Amino acid sequence: MTPAIELAKQRGIAHQVHQYQHDPAAASYGLEAAEKLGLLPQQVFKTLVLSLDSKQLAVAILPVDQLLSMKQLAKALGAKKADMANAADVMRSTGYVLGGVSPLGQKKLLPTVIDSSAQQFATIYVSAGRRGLEIELSAEDLCRLLNAQFAPLCQS
Numbered sequence: 001m002t003p004a005i006e007l008a009k010q011r012g013i014a015h016q017v018h019q020y021q022h023d024p025a026a027a028s029y030g031l032e033a034a035e036k037l038g039l040l041p042q043q044v045f046k047t048l049v050l051s052l053d054s055k056q057l058a059v060a061i062l063p064v065d066q067l068l069s070m071k072q073l074a075k076a077l078g079a080k081k082a083d084m085a086n087a088a089d090v091m092r093s094t095g096y097v098l099g100g101v102s103p104l105g106q107k108k109l110l111p112t113v114i115d116s117s118a119q120q121f122a123t124i125y126v127s128a129g130r131r132g133l134e135i136e137l138s139a140e141d142l143c144r145l146l147n148a149q150f151a152p153l154c155q156s
Contacts, residue, residue: 002129003095003105008137010070011145015137018125022132030064030100033125033134041065044125044134045118047067047103049090049110052079057093061103061126062115066154076113076151103127112148114139119150 008015018037026032034044041064048060048068074082087098094106102128103112116137118124118139126142128135143150 001039004025004102004127004129004135005105007105007145008135012142013137015135017128018134020132020134024031028064029127030086032149033132037125037134039125042117043121043123047101047127049085049094049101050082050102051089052077052086053081055147056080057085057089057110058070059060059103059106059110059112059146059148060115060153061112061125062153063117066151068153069155072151072153073113075147076153077111084091096127096129097131100127100129100131100133102127103148104133104135105129109147112146113151113153114143114146114148114151115153117154118142120141122127 020036031047034041044064046063046064050058070082123136125134125136
């Protein structure tokens with residue numbers, strides 16, 4: 001049981017947990033999850049932790065087959081600039097290891113933006129807090145749990 005799954009259970013959120021055999025040699029953890037679970041990559045979302053120009057950390061949640069637009073994320077959060085956070089800061093802030101960072105159950109609730117494409121699906125998949133483990137839930141429930149907002153985040 002991970003903190004992500006615990007949070008969904010505690011809050012009574014409808015969810016399903018999906019497990020697959022993770023290959024440590026996989027080039028992309030998110031694309032591996034989509035492939036092994038037989039899902040559209042557009043429905044599987046990755047969790048990225050970023051550092052804003054204010055030195056505050058923030059979270060972006062976007063489809064695994066897309067690239068993040070730093071400009072779009074900064075705009076959504078009212079910042080001038082965003083960069084990828086360093087690995088040590090990510091692990092310290094979230095409590096998760098890279099490749100298994102869940103947006104749910106992080107040590108500290110960070111400002112979070114979910115790519116608006118999530119709203120087209122009845123459910124989406126995000127990391128459940130460990131490589132090889134995904135949690136399926138509605139994008140609206142995810143948004144509520146994280147006090148997040150929807151905005152376009154992907155490079156066009």
